[in-house]
Each structure stands twice: as structure tokens, then as C-alpha cells.
Amino acid sequence: MTPPTELAAIRNLATAAHLFVEPIWLEWNSAWNGDAPVTPSQWTCGRTSLFLSRALAAEGFEASWASGTPSLSSSGPELGDFGFLSDAGWQSHAWVECGNVIVDITADQFGAPPVHIVDRYDRRYSKGDRDTALPEFIRARQRAVDEIWPRWRCNSRKPSTLIPEMFAYTAE
Numbered sequence: 001m002t003p004p005t006e007l008a009a010i011r012n013l014a015t016a017a018h019l020f021v022e023p024i025w026l027e028w029n030s031a032w033n034g035d036a037p038v039t040p041s042q043w044t045c046g047r048t049s050l051f052l053s054r055a056l057a058a059e060g061f062e063a064s065w066a067s068g069t070p071s072l073s074s075s076g077p078e079l080g081d082f083g084f085l086s087d088a089g090w091q092s093h094a095w096v097e098c099g100n101v102i103v104d105i106t107a108d109q110f111g112a113p114p115v116h117i118v119d120r121y122d123r124r125y126s127k128g129d130r131d132t133a134l135p136e137f138i139r140a141r142q143r144a145v146d147e148i149w150p151r152w153r154c155n156s157r158k159p160s161t162l163i164p165e166m167f168a169y170t171a172e
Contacts, residue, residue, distance in 0.1 A: 002100045014115045018105040041106035047144045049094040067094035068128040082128040086110040
């Protein structure tokens with residue numbers, strides 16, 4: 001079990017990261033040539049989770065990027081029950097595993113709170129055995145995080161000044 005003070009620090013940092021990256025999602029989504037996202041975080045989970053894992057690690061937390069993909073395409077074969085289990089079934093998704101919790105700041109696209117922290121074994125999350133993105137997309141994800149990282153490091157907003165009650169927290 002994660003100590004309450006550590007959970008509070010993770011929640012504060014995740015909240016700060018969410019507030020920081022929210023306007024960046026607009027930048028990322030403006031480059032998208034498809035339909036407009038339903039929520040600003042839609043289609044950003046890979047980059048956002050990579051950024052969040054880096055931010056947590058920079059503050060001394062053991063954090064790792066995780067993902068799951070139920071199939072490689074809408075017409076492709078099923079890989080299994082991987083990703084995030086929404087009301088519509090398993091969805092491709094990425095999140096951060098930090099100690100005994102999952103920290104997800106893009107699960108709002110599935111109806112969860114903007115900062116979603118749950119037990120690491122929450123049944124709605126199922127990690128696949130590999131990153132199924134093509135190598136060029138993995139590199140693009142890394143570049144996107146590298147590009148925003150200096151902005152985060154120079155950001156004057158400190159997690160301790162945020163009001164974490166704005167976001168729901170559940171640890172099951």
C-alpha cells in the first residue's frame with residue numbers, strides 16, 4: 001500500500017502535469033487531420049503518459065509508461081483484453097504505473113476523472129506485453145515529450161500550490 005503522503009505527492013504532481021499539458025493537447029490535436037477529438041485528451045495518451053512518467057521520475061518516483069492495445073486495427077485480429085476497459089469495451093490506451101498505483105491523466109476520454117489514480121490492479125487496466133506502435137510513432141512520441149520538457153522544467157507552477165480536490169481520487 002502506498003503511504004498517504006506519497007499518494008498526496010503523486011496526486012499533486014499529476015494534477016500539475018494535467019494542468020500543464022491540457023493546452024498542449026490543443027497543439028497536438030491541431031496537427032491531427034481527422035475528426036475533432038471528443039475530449040482534449042483524446043489521442044494523446046501515449047505522449048501524455050510518457051511525459052507524466054518522466055515528470056514523476058524527475059521527482060524521485062519509480063514510474064513507468066504502460067499501454068495496452070486490444071487490436072492493431074479496427075479490422076485486425078484481436079490481441080486480447082488490453083488497454084482500458086470502457087463502457088464500449090477494451091480501448092487502446094497508455095498510462096503510468098507508479099509504485100502500487102496507476103496514474104492516468106487522459107482517462108477522461110473514457111468518462112473517468114481528469115486525474116485518475118487507482119490501485120495498480122484495477123480491472124479496467126490491462127497492460128500488453130509490448131508497445132504496438134510503429135517505430136516512427138514511438139520516436140515521434142519521444143520527440144513530442146522532449147519538445148515540451150523544457151517548458152515543464154521552466155514552469156513556475158509548483159504542485160503544492162494546486163487544489164487537488166478539483167480532481168477525483170480513488171484507490172481501491
